[in-house]
Amino acid sequence: MKYKLIKPINKDYTALEQVLTNRGIALEEIPHYCNTTDEDINSPLLFGEEVMKNAATALVGCIGANQNAAIIVDADCDGFTSSALLINYLYNIWPTWVDNHLTWYLHDGKQHGLSDYCDLLEQSHYNLVIIPDAGSNDYTYHERLSAIGTKIIILDHHEADEISPYAIVINNQLSDYPNKQLSGVGVTWQFCRYIDSLLGKNYADQYLDLVALGLTADMQSMLSLETKHLINKGFEPDNIHNPFIYNMWQKNKFKLGEHITSWGAAFYIAPFVNAIVRSGTQEEKEIIFKSMLQKEAFKMILSNKRGHKLGEQEQLVEQAMRVCTNVKNRQTKAQDAGMEFLENKIEEEHLLNNKVLLFLLEPGQVDKNIAGLIANKFMAKYQRPCCILTRVDDVEISYQGSARGCDKVGVTEFKDICAGTGLPTFTAGHQGAFGLGLRADDISNFLQATNKALKNMSEEALYYVDYIYDGTNVNAENILDIADMDAYWGKDIDESLVAIKNLKVTKDMVTLMSPDKTPTLKITLPNRIAIIKFGSSQEEYDKIATDGYVTLDIVGKCNRNEWNGWVTPQILIEDYEIIDSCKYYF
Secondary structure: OEEEEOOOOOOOOOHHHHHHHHOOOOHHHHHHHHOOOHHHOOOHHHHOHHHHHHHHHHHHHHHHOOOOEEEEEOOOHHHHHHHHHHHHHHHHHOHHHHHHHEEEEEOOOOOOOOOOOHHHHHHHOOOEEEEEOOOOOOHHHHHHHHHOOOEEEEEEOOOOOOOOOOOEEEEHHHOOOOOOOOOHHHHHHHHHHHHHHHHOOOOHHHHHHHHHHHHHHOOOOOOOHHHHHHHHHHOOHHHOOOHHHHHHHHHOHHHHOOOOOHHHHHHHOHHHHHHHHHHOOHHHHHHHHHHOOHHHHOOEEEOOOOOOOOOOEEEHHHHHHHHHHHHHHHHHHHHHHHHHHHHHHHHHOOHHHOOOEEEEEOOOOOOHHHHHHHHHHHHHHHOOOEEEEEEEEOOOEEEEEEEEOEHHHOEOOHHHHHHHOOOOOEEEEOOOEEEEEEEHHHHHHHHHHHHHHOOOOOOOOEEEEOEEEEOOEOOHHHHHHHHOOHHHOEOOEOOOOEEEEEEEEEHHHEEEEOOOOOOEEEEEOOOOOEEEEEOOOHHHHHHHOOOOEEEEEEEEEEEEEEEOOEEEEEEEEEEEEEEEEEOOOO
């Protein structure tokens, strides 16, 4: 186990100042960062006044003429929240048109953009097609739809080579909009704000909770003042209006608390939406998406809960909560089965001999919709980049699938590394999480090239910590101060880790709680700081609780525990190492 201070500890800094400067925020900017306001929100005109006007004219013109429009709902949480925001906003102003002239389509897998719907859209002759959170680089499909008179509005944040001449493209990556850390839902919200400005209304802010969830789920950087402010404002309790988000909050309130944070939503709301996209049926996807729509969420539908009476009804959003849990459980079972299958391949095919953990699969061996999820698990477990590719028969045999980088061993730009070999047929997505294609004949050369590019990659995880405490002097106040920073954690404001070095542990300090259920190891220091390891075992307890002592190095997260009015600092163990032991203690 390796750990390293991010920066030398400044004794004049508070814990907040130390942690935030470690994340790259200048000391003089911290007061502003901690107290963002609406002044940090950019004007929608920064996307370009002409393109905003053209998009609004196309939309309002379609509505005014009672023409038909379609929305393609992108296949992830950002896509769901983007399309739900737009539909809710339009229904607020033009409910009759939405009910009679607006259609939405959900992908049946993890597709993005127009590829699977262009034929249907051509046959249906929609006057307008809107694609939130996708579509910027669908140039061929734009041209096809434009040729039959269909106007296209793109509300996107993904990189593309150029602005399509056949679509109205609102994209912060393809414009002078200063915040490149705004996802599809943020771009969609800004478009609605622009329409508000034309109508003299202020409806868009009613949907800031959807903005906060989409930005969080798409891992947009919390270093951006605008992004941070939108997430914090959207998750304020008084701003939780969306039926899906509100009910997920209430269902998971024990974990999310009285105030949703970006970190909390990333663990206890967004994964359920992504599970639906990856593992849900079309009917289940429809239920979840409709539960995000004000006009659909509270409709009464036939109940499907266990033991329901014949003809019993329930609100759609109530059923959606149950569907979320069921699909997430189903995905977990598929994930566990896929990981077990791949673990065997690692051993049989000696896959750890290369810097990149590369799986080459036959169709059906692992559900392609959860390949990225499994790649994340293996990346974290084996501390190296991971690619899970499945054979496809194209012009020539090739493999396609999901690739993940590994920040903990310094591989932060894995997409560029792969593309730099010159071998992939495509790399599409973000630096650390993207789609990858390889020809079968290029596999060996790809592994050689990435082995060379990653020759200096660390062989084990390196934990970057904010503080290193000596085992004889662990600062309880410091730990509580860091534990109170929950609202700050998010993309690029990583949750704080601290290290304890040379902690001498004797048997009387160690307890194994709930040994017959889910064992939890607890080490209590003389100053009442509790060091906790969940998912422990009797064997682990016996190894640490010896008749003499063991000396540990520990890396963990700071936590506040409150019980019966008592507040105690805790460190939740992330990793540890026994560096010394003795059978006797004098």
